[in-house]
Amino acid sequence: MTSFIDYLIGGVSNGAVIALMAIALVLIWRATRVVNFAQVGQAMFTTFVALTVQTLTGSWALALVVAMVAGAILGVIVQFLVLRPMRRADTSGAIIATFGVLIALQAAVGMIWGGDAQAYPQPFDNAGIVAFGRIWPISVYDFVVIGVTILLVIALSLLFTRTSIGLAMRASAFNPEVARLSGVRVSRVLTFGWALAGVVGAVAGVLVAPSSTVSPTTFDILLVFAFTAAVIGGLDSLVGAVALGVFAGLVISLVSGLSNSGNAPVVALVLLALSLITKPDGVFGHHKARAV
């Protein structure tokens, strides 16, 4: 029983990172009906940028901020170079194009920083916290990860509910034609959405990096988990992305702890399949049919 609880506690910060990546996917999906498979590639690229900044300056926080800025810029570049020209094609074409971007980014990182896995320095104490006479499977760094995630989720929900750009984003996602007729410059709003998703993905990348290594392909597995969480959460729902992201972290931790970490992706895909069979709109998704 103790180990069961330990695995659950240990999975929370991992789940927080999955939740962030799932949020990035949901942001793009809501606005454009495209699943951006390049999101982990963008996050991997910006994490390498962060690693460079961290190596040069020694500042973890500065590296995080630079990665966020780089994430925004890269998101805008991907949208302009790939998604805008693809707009007239159907969305499945655009989704395949994002795979192309992922492969291109992996190649670019290999050329710039090399293909070998590199260690990302540990910014905070990563040893289990000692309290009540035992070592807990959660570290100071895990609390930082969870804290940053909570802050970002709060900031995003305030952005969406309290600001003009948030209202413009929601309106553009729900009904772009009515948004345009209301005077909202929808294409600019979409670009902002890509930048925002890039920022969120970049944060996820920097947060997860110390607990793994960084190489052009290390984050691919994060895509599997984030995509699963986003789809089961309903793809449209930020709440769903957060809830299912954290849930995925717990499940992975349990499966890895009780059996073997290689089984985690299999379990994720089984859950994805079950969800698509039993609840294709997702747990938090609302049904698409609307009265006319």
Added chain:
Amino acid sequence: MLSITDLTVSYGPVEALNGVTISVPRGEVTAVIGANGAGKSTLMRTLAGLVTPAAGQATLDGEIITRKSPEDIVRMGVALVPEGRSTIPELTVEENLRLGGLWRPKADRRTTQAEVFDLFPVLAERQRMRADTLSGGERQQLAIGRALMSNPKCLLLDEPSLGLAPLIVTQILHLVRRLADETKIAVLLVEQNAVTALRMADTGVVLNLGRIVQTGPASEIASDEKLRHAYLGY
């Protein structure tokens, strides 16, 4: 004043509008009537910038509005209420209204919102509710309210009566009449429901297969039996 001159729109080989010329003075309601497929919605969508015309132009107080983006046309003072109660059901009533004037300074938006609430008191009562909880008639009021939030000089209404009970239709059209009288907005109204539309309009325009067959005072068009039989089917 909205002036439409020789407007022609083609969808591939099909001409949806052919040399349409209409003037819509401020403070007046102009009703475009005609059967399904006459080109009424195409006319509205072209004026709002959603469709690019093949020839001709439209101006608002002398400024050309055709071939501009919908976002710019709203800013110039032409607002469209598209067919089918164009509210966003997932947003609240207040958010739908705010959306309509998002590009305007906050203070102006507040003033206009107060005016919209005066005109449609039911919207003030339901501010915090999601738009999909409103009845059909309330939603149409919200759609018109959203368009008014841009403080337009010209309001385009595409089939506001669609799917509404006759009593509600009369109410909505009365409000439109009041709007034109009180705010001196130019109203261009497209309707299949010719009888009700002509009763409250100043000018009637009969559209058939993309061409104007008759323009005149609404009361004359309403009483022209030959016209009614030939194009309006009653």
